[in-house]
Amino acid sequence: MTSTTSPATSEDSTTDPATPDPAPPSRPAKTKRSKAGSAFAMFRNGKSLTGLIILGFFTLVAIFGDVLAPYEPRAQDPEAYGAQAPSMAHLLGTTNMGEDILSQLIYGTRGVLVVGFLSGIIAMIVAVLVGVTAGYVAGWKSESLSAITNVFLVLPALPLMIIVASNYESPSLFLIAAVLALTGWAWGARVLRAQTMSLRNRDFVQAARANGEKLYRIITVEMLPNLTAIIASSFVGTVTAAVLGLTTLAFIGIIPITNLNWGTILFWAQQNGAFPDAWWWYIPAGLCIALLGMALSLINFGIDEYVNPRLRSAGERARAMRKKGYKASSGVTTVANRPDLHGSTPGAPGSSVIAELHEDPLETEAEDEETISTGWPRRSS
Amino acid sequence: MRFFLRRTAFYLFTAWAAITINFFLPRMLKGDPVNAYLAKNQGRVSPEAADSLRILFGLNTDKSLWQQYVEYWGLLLHGDLGLSFSKGLAPVTEVIAAGLPWTIGLVGIATILSFFLGTSLGAVIGWRRGSRADAIVPVATFLSTVPYFWMALIAIAVFSVSLGWFPASHAYSKGVVPNWSWDFVGDVIHHGTLPALTIVVASLGGWILGMRNMMMTVLDEDYVTVAQAKGLSPRRVLTHYASRNAVLPQLSSFALSLGFIVGGTLVMELVFSYPGVGKQLLDATNAKDYPLMQGLFLVITLAVLVANILADVAHAALDPRTRMTEA
Numbered sequence: 001m002t003s004t005t006s007p008a009t010s011e012d013s014t015t016d017p018a019t020p021d022p023a024p025p026s027r028p029a030k031t032k033r034s035k036a037g038s039a040f041a042m043f044r045n046g047k048s049l050t051g052l053i054i055l056g057f058f059t060l061v062a063i064f065g066d067v068l069a070p071y072e073p074r075a076q077d078p079e080a081y082g083a084q085a086p087s088m089a090h091l092l093g094t095t096n097m098g099e100d101i102l103s104q105l106i107y108g109t110r111g112v113l114v115v116g117f118l119s120g121i122i123a124m125i126v127a128v129l130v131g132v133t134a135g136y137v138a139g140w141k142s143e144s145l146s147a148i149t150n151v152f153l154v155l156p157a158l159p160l161m162i163i164v165a166s167n168y169e170s171p172s173l174f175l176i177a178a179v180l181a182l183t184g185w186a187w188g189a190r191v192l193r194a195q196t197m198s199l200r201n202r203d204f205v206q207a208a209r210a211n212g213e214k215l216y217r218i219i220t221v222e223m224l225p226n227l228t229a230i231i232a233s234s235f236v237g238t239v240t241a242a243v244l245g246l247t248t249l250a251f252i253g254i255i256p257i258t259n260l261n262w263g264t265i266l267f268w269a270q271q272n273g274a275f276p277d278a279w280w281w282y283i284p285a286g287l288c289i290a291l292l293g294m295a296l297s298l299i300n301f302g303i304d305e306y307v308n309p310r311l312r313s314a315g316e317r318a319r320a321m322r323k324k325g326y327k328a329s330s331g332v333t334t335v336a337n338r339p340d341l342h343g344s345t346p347g348a349p350g351s352s353v354i355a356e357l358h359e360d361p362l363e364t365e366a367e368d369e370e371t372i373s374t375g376w377p378r379r380s381s
Numbered sequence: 382m383r384f385f386l387r388r389t390a391f392y393l394f395t396a397w398a399a400i401t402i403n404f405f406l407p408r409m410l411k412g413d414p415v416n417a418y419l420a421k422n423q424g425r426v427s428p429e430a431a432d433s434l435r436i437l438f439g440l441n442t443d444k445s446l447w448q449q450y451v452e453y454w455g456l457l458l459h460g461d462l463g464l465s466f467s468k469g470l471a472p473v474t475e476v477i478a479a480g481l482p483w484t485i486g487l488v489g490i491a492t493i494l495s496f497f498l499g500t501s502l503g504a505v506i507g508w509r510r511g512s513r514a515d516a517i518v519p520v521a522t523f524l525s526t527v528p529y530f531w532m533a534l535i536a537i538a539v540f541s542v543s544l545g546w547f548p549a550s551h552a553y554s555k556g557v558v559p560n561w562s563w564d565f566v567g568d569v570i571h572h573g574t575l576p577a578l579t580i581v582v583a584s585l586g587g588w589i590l591g592m593r594n595m596m597m598t599v600l601d602e603d604y605v606t607v608a609q610a611k612g613l614s615p616r617r618v619l620t621h622y623a624s625r626n627a628v629l630p631q632l633s634s635f636a637l638s639l640g641f642i643v644g645g646t647l648v649m650e651l652v653f654s655y656p657g658v659g660k661q662l663l664d665a666t667n668a669k670d671y672p673l674m675q676g677l678f679l680v681i682t683l684a685v686l687v688a689n690i691l692a693d694v695a696h697a698a699l700d701p702r703t704r705m706t707e708a
């Protein structure tokens with residue numbers, strides 16, 4: 001619409017942060033910069049950092065497993081037959097065959113991580129594509145995408161995997177990851193669809209649409225930032241589910257025992273009567289699964305708190321308020337906290353509002369039902 | 382009304398798709414084991430039963446795919462899922478009918494219990510944000526990532542083997558004939574307590590975390606502030622304003638995690654030797670009993686679908702916006 005010289009000038013103007021409404025051509029540069037910043041900021045909190053450290057630890061173990069493991073995972077130590085308790089020679093004890101359990105754990109990490117992340121990535125891409133599209137478009141398109149999602153949702157992952165895997169002599173890791181992703185993507189797609197549907201009717205999206213914004217812009221600029229938490233949690237959820245699915249299949253004995261992972265260790269422990277006495281055989285493998293899952297959840301929490309500042313600050317603010325004598329759970333949290341947040345003078349305006357609000361419960365009680373029915377229509381149909 | 386009609390049509394479609402997938406699944410995989418079994422047991426399997434097995438597993442390759450599909454539907458509508466190889470050629474439907482009540486009873490009760498308990502706990506923890514209740518969060522995180530079967534094995538090791546409080550396996554004592562006496566019901570409850578507790582403990586964490594995080598978000602919404610500003614009792618704000626909104630994502634995740642939960646509990650049944658469909662499926666897998674596997678997969682899928690419908694109805698009852706946008 002405008003001449004070719006105008007983008008150049010508007011690009012210059014964007015460096016000025018005070019520009020209230022930057023021209024459209026400048027937007028890509030700005031989002032790129034903020035994306036680069038957020039990629040680091042997302043992990044700049046205790047929970048994410050803890051999760052990343054644990055995950056990094058497991059990743060290093062997976063990469064350098066050959067160096068770290070004191071023994072070959074299947075090497076049998078003739079002096080350590082009969083599931084011996086931990087000792088200096090075998091830090092986590094041995095199996096009944098005299099195999100070193102620590103070495104098996106270290107080697108098993110690789111199989112778990114590769115399958116988990118592979119299926120997580122596949123599932124996330126499919127979930128975002130299907131979920132957001134299904135949530136934004138209306139009518140039969142949305143319904144048919146949702147129908148596909150639901151079909152994959154109701155197919156129980158584990159029985160399907162059991163049936164598919166039992167038809168293969170030795171299913172490859174990629175096949176296992178693909179089936180885990182195939183049964184796992186619908187999880188995220190449905191939540192994404194629900195959230196997108198809810199976002200679609202919010203004021204800021206309505207406003208963007210009324211302004212004549214393009215579809216891809218509404219989805220990427222207005223909606224995706226509000227979906228990041230769900231995308232992240234669906235990714236982490238799928239990886240966690242894949243790890244659990246893989247170990248479960250290995251435990252049942254569906255996955256060939258040559259594919260060493262933490263589930264295989266539990267399979268052998270169960271088969272050879274390690275329960276309940278040989279605790280060193282079955283406790284560490286289960287703890288590793290739980291620890292990996294916990295690390296993923298912690299990363300998820302960190303991302304959640306980054307995306308949703310309410311999660312991050314709620315605890316701190318509530319603690320701060322309790323120090324001042326307010327009760328976080330019963331007080332008017334946001335109103336009471338406003339003066340502190342904005343750094344304005346504590347006291348006069350804020351506290352008087354609180355006092356007023358707390359003093360007149362009876363007067364407003366009468367309007368109670370009416371407000372509910374207008375603000376929250378219960379039976380509109 | 383229109384909303385419910387639309388949903389019904391939608392779920393009928395989903396059921397049709399699930400059944401169709403079940404039709405294609407054995408055709409994509411190898412059907413040879415069934416053929417081999419039929420050849421080996423020629424005298425024992427009646428011609429009609431052999432016919433339905435051929436239809437179920439796509440062995441009648443001389444017919445067109447469409448013809449096979451029509452015949453497959455005909456069998457399903459007659460409730461014929463073939464004969465179970467490993468259970469003395471009993472009809473698959475009878476075998477599944479024997480296992481299904483156990484699974485629905487144990488898994489159903491435990492899952493619903495866990496959902497309500499976890500959601501209420503999560504709501505309270507979210508409400509009392511910043512208090513000592515936050516200490517439950519890391520514990521819940523840990524519990525939600527522990528594998529079911531591992532927790533079950535440890536529960537057996539501790540409570541059955543070491544302490545001897547609960548029986549380690551089976552749904553009722555050996556030698557007892559199932560009946561409706563109080564003794565038998567008590568016996569079943571005694572046997573079911575440990576599996577049920579394990580399911581509850583293993584799945585509780587996820588509900589607590591989900592609800593807590595939604596509460597944290599909802600509590601800062603303006604309508605909660607207004608509700609508090611009006612001087613409504615905290616209990617009323619918690620239940621009618623905050624929880625009612627926060628529980629919606631919980632409900633959808635309840636529906637969609639059902640397939641996952643069922644998967645986890647199937648293994649639980651293996652660990653506890655509980656006579657439900659999960660143990661049947663794993664036994665059938667080991668015995669290469671393909672008709673039973675196939676039938677179980679269909680029944681489990683349809684059961685999850687029914688549970689999804691229920692969750693959908695609950696969601697629509699709680700969230701008018703869903704009804705408005707759908708209708």
